[in-house]
Amino acid sequence: MSGDSWALQLRDVTKRYGDFTAVNGLSLSVPPGCIFGFLGPNGAGKTTSIRMILEIIRPTSGSITVLGSNSALAVRRRIGYLPEEKGLYKKMKAWAIVAYFATLKGVDSRTAKRTAFALLERYGLGAFAEKKSETLSKGMGQKVQLLAALAHDPEFVILDEPFSGLDPVNQEVLEEIVVDLRRRGRTVLFSTHVMSHAERLCDRLSIMAGGKKIFEGTPAEARAMLPPRVLLRTNQSVAPLQQLSGVTASRQLANGAWELQLSSGTDPQGILQACFEQRLVLSSFSAEAPALHDVFVHLVGDQAREVKLR
Amino acid sequence: MFHIAFLVAAREYLENLKTKGFWFGIILFPLIWTAAIKIPILIEKKGVPTRYFVVSDPSSKWKGLIDREIDQRYQREVLDELVSYARRNLKRPADLAEWLDHWSESSAVEEFITKGGQPGFLKELEGLLETGAPLFSPPRRRFQSIPLPSEVPESPRETLIDRLRPWLKGDEKLQVENQSVNLFAAVLIPHVLRDSGATASSGAKKSSAEGNIEFWSDNLADVGLEQLVTESIGRELRTAAYQVKGMDAAAVKAIESIHVPLISLNPRKAAGEEQVGLGDRIRQWIPSVFVYLLWVAVFVTAQMLLTSVIEEKSNRIIEVLLSSVTPEELMAGKLAGIALTGLTMLAFWIITSMGVLWVNIGHGGGSGGGSGSVENIPIDLLNLMQTTWLLPAFLGYFALGFLVYATFFLALGSTCNTLKEAQNMMGMIMPILLVPLFTIPFIPRDPNGTLARVLSWIPPFTPFVMMNRVTGHPPMIDVFGTLIMLVGFVFLELLAAARIFRIGVLRTGQPPRWMELLRWVTQKA
Numbered sequence: 001m002s003g004d005s006w007a008l009q010l011r012d013v014t015k016r017y018g019d020f021t022a023v024n025g026l027s028l029s030v031p032p033g034c035i036f037g038f039l040g041p042n043g044a045g046k047t048t049s050i051r052m053i054l055e056i057i058r059p060t061s062g063s064i065t066v067l068g069s070n071s072a073l074a075v076r077r078r079i080g081y082l083p084e085e086k087g088l089y090k091k092m093k094a095w096a097i098v099a100y101f102a103t104l105k106g107v108d109s110r111t112a113k114r115t116a117f118a119l120l121e122r123y124g125l126g127a128f129a130e131k132k133s134e135t136l137s138k139g140m141g142q143k144v145q146l147l148a149a150l151a152h153d154p155e156f157v158i159l160d161e162p163f164s165g166l167d168p169v170n171q172e173v174l175e176e177i178v179v180d181l182r183r184r185g186r187t188v189l190f191s192t193h194v195m196s197h198a199e200r201l202c203d204r205l206s207i208m209a210g211g212k213k214i215f216e217g218t219p220a221e222a223r224a225m226l227p228p229r230v231l232l233r234t235n236q237s238v239a240p241l242q243q244l245s246g247v248t249a250s251r252q253l254a255n256g257a258w259e260l261q262l263s264s265g266t267d268p269q270g271i272l273q274a275c276f277e278q279r280l281v282l283s284s285f286s287a288e289a290p291a292l293h294d295v296f297v298h299l300v301g302d303q304a305r306e307v308k309l310r
Numbered sequence: 311m312f313h314i315a316f317l318v319a320a321r322e323y324l325e326n327l328k329t330k331g332f333w334f335g336i337i338l339f340p341l342i343w344t345a346a347i348k349i350p351i352l353i354e355k356k357g358v359p360t361r362y363f364v365v366s367d368p369s370s371k372w373k374g375l376i377d378r379e380i381d382q383r384y385q386r387e388v389l390d391e392l393v394s395y396a397r398r399n400l401k402r403p404a405d406l407a408e409w410l411d412h413w414s415e416s417s418a419v420e421e422f423i424t425k426g427g428q429p430g431f432l433k434e435l436e437g438l439l440e441t442g443a444p445l446f447s448p449p450r451r452r453f454q455s456i457p458l459p460s461e462v463p464e465s466p467r468e469t470l471i472d473r474l475r476p477w478l479k480g481d482e483k484l485q486v487e488n489q490s491v492n493l494f495a496a497v498l499i500p501h502v503l504r505d506s507g508a509t510a511s512s513g514a515k516k517s518s519a520e521g522n523i524e525f526w527s528d529n530l531a532d533v534g535l536e537q538l539v540t541e542s543i544g545r546e547l548r549t550a551a552y553q554v555k556g557m558d559a560a561a562v563k564a565i566e567s568i569h570v571p572l573i574s575l576n577p578r579k580a581a582g583e584e585q586v587g588l589g590d591r592i593r594q595w596i597p598s599v600f601v602y603l604l605w606v607a608v609f610v611t612a613q614m615l616l617t618s619v620i621e622e623k624s625n626r627i628i629e630v631l632l633s634s635v636t637p638e639e640l641m642a643g644k645l646a647g648i649a650l651t652g653l654t655m656l657a658f659w660i661i662t663s664m665g666v667l668w669v670n671i672g673h674g675g676g677s678g679g680g681s682g683s684v685e686n687i688p689i690d691l692l693n694l695m696q697t698t699w700l701l702p703a704f705l706g707y708f709a710l711g712f713l714v715y716a717t718f719f720l721a722l723g724s725t726c727n728t729l730k731e732a733q734n735m736m737g738m739i740m741p742i743l744l745v746p747l748f749t750i751p752f753i754p755r756d757p758n759g760t761l762a763r764v765l766s767w768i769p770p771f772t773p774f775v776m777m778n779r780v781t782g783h784p785p786m787i788d789v790f791g792t793l794i795m796l797v798g799f800v801f802l803e804l805l806a807a808a809r810i811f812r813i814g815v816l817r818t819g820q821p822p823r824w825m826e827l828l829r830w831v832t833q834k835a
Contacts, residue, residue: 054633057816073636081633087625091325103317104634149630 006065007032007156007187008053013062015048022048024211026062030189030204032155035182037198037205038191041300045211046191047084050160053189054081067156077106080154084161084191086142090134094120097133098148105152112151119147123173139170146174150181157181159190163197175201195293209300219292226290226298228262230271233284240278246270257284314635318643319650326614326651335610336655340662347666361453361494361535362486363527366470368501372543373455376497379542380453385427386419387449392431399443406438453535456486459493467498471526478526495527497539503547578783594781598750600704601778603659605747608711608773611652612719615644616732619723619815628815637812641720641804649712656708703780711773713800715743721807724814725821735821746774757782766792769799806831 008030015023023045030036040046051057053064055072069075088097098116103109120129123143133141142165150157159178163171178201181188192198198205199219207215207222215222227248232238238258242250246266251259260271268287275282290298326332367373393413397403403410412418413431422431428448458464459482462473476482477493484491504521523543525536549559574586622628631640726732749771753762757779765775766784772792776784813830814822822830 051629051816056629056632072633076634079633081630083626083629083633085626085629087627089325089621089627090625091328100317100321101630101634104314104631145630 009065011063013059016060021211026213032187033185034203035201036189037202040208044208078155080149080157082146082149082159082162086145088133088141093130094144095129098151101148102151107152115151156187162190195296199292214299222295223290230260230268230287231257233257234280234282236280314639315643319647322644322647323650336658339659340666343663343666360451362456362491363495364458365455365497367499372499375542384451385423388428389422391449395446399439401440498524594754597778597780598754601750601774607652607656608715611648612715615648615716616719616723620729638808641811707773707777710796717803717807721810724811731821746771753778772796
């Protein structure tokens with residue numbers, strides 16, 4: 001793919017604030033029409049990267065191409081953005097906020113107003129369209145802001161931690177919105193540190209830690225980074241199983257189950273066969289691919305803990 | 311760029327128009343105006359009751375004199391009221407303009423009394439008033455002497471004042487025309503008045519009150535009666551002294567009434583029209599009023615701007631905005647929106663102020679008092695605005711003054727997260743902002759003096775000082791030189807503010823120090 005055919009491409013982008021490097025040599029390619037997850041612990045540099053993508057701040061070095069343009073501001077009408085820290089004009093009515101941001105993105109005021117009412121109605125806020133935003137609940141306000149980011153029907157939507165602060169029902173609604181955007185051929189980039197959303201939604205993802213990219217690929221490719229494993233429950237000793245050639249490590253989990261890590265290419269059926277041969281009485285046995293959560297913890301766990309402790 | 315800035319400006323303007331504060335500010339100003347004009351008149355007419363007082367005058371020489379003086383002054387008030395009443399209610403006031411002007415002269419009161427006073431005057435008006443004209447209601451008397459209370463017999467000074475004390479302190483009330491009233495004052499006149507001229511010349515000090523008129527009252531604020539007593543008795547004493555010296559009292563009185571015939575002329579006015587009237591005096595001072603309006607408008611609107619930026623920053627709206635608009639567009643839009651708010655406020659203030667003046671002081675087409683009279687102030691003001699550079703200058707200096715301060719506040723607001731932080735930073739520069747306000751009264755006295763000229767060349771003061779000099783014929787170098795300098799200053803300020811704004815709006819935590827701000831301005835974008 002050439003630079004123009006990516007929805008977004010970052011090449012060796014670095015952002016420094018004095019001695020502190022917030023983003024270090026980040027390269028990234030987001031194909032059009034996909035949902036791209038931007039994962040990383042707090043302080044990984046996700047928001048800084050998003051601000052640079054949107055040209056809110058400028059990178060210290062490197063280059064960014066958004067929708068074929070070197071300037072996000074030049075194509076701003078084709079981009080929708082929901083920032084991490086949400087806020088609204090307190091004294092403005094819900095419909096007016098949605099319409100105002102749509103007009104800033106080039107929609108004429110009449111269409112913007114009509115779209116605002118239609119969107120609020122569609123997403124269950126029709127009764128609150130005429131209410132001032134200060135009277136809305138936090139979740140409602142967040143929904144209004146999301147609609148404000150989408151009212152001009154952008155090609156490329158950037159959502160920074162969109163699920164934080166939403167209740168489970170509204171998280172589901174947001175997931176539906178994101179999937180619907182992809183169905184309509186839009187590109188979505190969203191940042192999160194909640195892996196379950198990324199697991200369900202992302203076509204591709206990138207994991208950042210300490211300002212650097214440590215993974216980019218599909219969720220399956222991410223999961224493949226960790227060896228396969230089996231989980232079993234037994235009251236007897238699993239020592240004989242630990243001696244098997246395909247088992248690389250074992251540990252007892254907090255719930256009492258045993259996790260056996262297997263070398264790649266080892267067939268879990270062989271482990272089950274060995275259990276029978278050793279006459280182990282099993283109350284459960286399952287072969288599981290590693291979850292994205294495990295990959296994430298495996299890749300950034302130490303750094304995330306460091307950041308948290310600092 | 312302009313379209314987006316226009317959208318930002320429109321939102322800013324419309325949202326400001328929806329705030330209670332804006333309408334409160336807009337309406338409060340004419341209300342204060344009206345109150346400033348109406349309340350003193352109302353207090354004078356209705357609020358101050360008739361002051362009742364007693365006079366102890368063993369020589370029986372002075373009491374009659376005081377009463378005559380009070381009556382004379384009261385008749386003057388009645389005559390003035392009658393003249394206003396006639397102007398308001400005559401069918402054709404223009405026909406009697408000269409006759410009414412005659413009664414407005416200060417010497418006309420004696421003729422008024424001779425011709426029967428109020429009844430006589432009203433008789434003259436019979437048939438000339440519009441049908442349905444209200445009945446004339448005479449003003450209330452300000453002072454009225456009454457006899458000593460029945461419980462207090464005429465007695466020597468010391469005893470008398472002790473007996474009167476309960477009335478003077480308000481513990482006892484007097485009955486006057488079936489009404490219970492307070493005794494305002496007691497005037498105790500000695501049998502023989504001290505010769506103040508002799509005392510002054512000898513330099514002797516008398517510790518006792520012997521020979522002095524004693525004015526007893528617990529109201530120290532209303533000195534009207536005290537002045538009336540000294541003026542009337544003083545005049546009589548001087549007349550007597552003239553006679554003692556063998557001078558003709560009438561001749562002295564005539565000589566005392568001589569006034570220096572002086573007219574003010576202005577060489578800048580057209581030939582034949584050089585005489586300085588009230589309109590010219592207004593012309594001299596009206597810029598000061600405009601400067602005050604300018605100052606209030608600039609700071610009220612700049613404050614709005616500060617609040618608006620901080621709201622967007624603290625509500626985290628700024629980040630979404632900056633993904634849709636450039637910092638420059640956002641700045642331009644906010645400046646334009648708030649400037650429009652300020653202009654709306656100013657226009658409303660000016661129009662309502664004229665209206666208030668019109669309603670309370672003059673009625674435009676009313677008879678009497680040509681151009682230059684108090685009644686035509688609104689018309690004079692309108693003429694003044696049409697024929698001078700006052701209004702264009704005011705609008706121009708408002709725009710520039712607004713930009714000087716609003717840009718500053720905008721940059722300042724972008725670096726702060728709360729209004730409190732902004733106020734802390736403002737505290738340091740507040741004294742500078744007050745300078746233009748303090749100079750308001752001094753500039754028109756010497757519009758082309760050193761102070762005025764020096765201050766004109768200091769950009770933050772230029773709009774105010776130059777506005778104040780606008781009718782004082784400043785040299786062209788000052789007018790155009792300061793204008794070019796101010797435009798240049800605003801341009802540089804906008805560039806600097808844009809740099810601060812770009813960094814400041816996304817910054818959280820402590821506001822930067824002044825040196826850090828300077829670094830933001832000077833570093834490469």
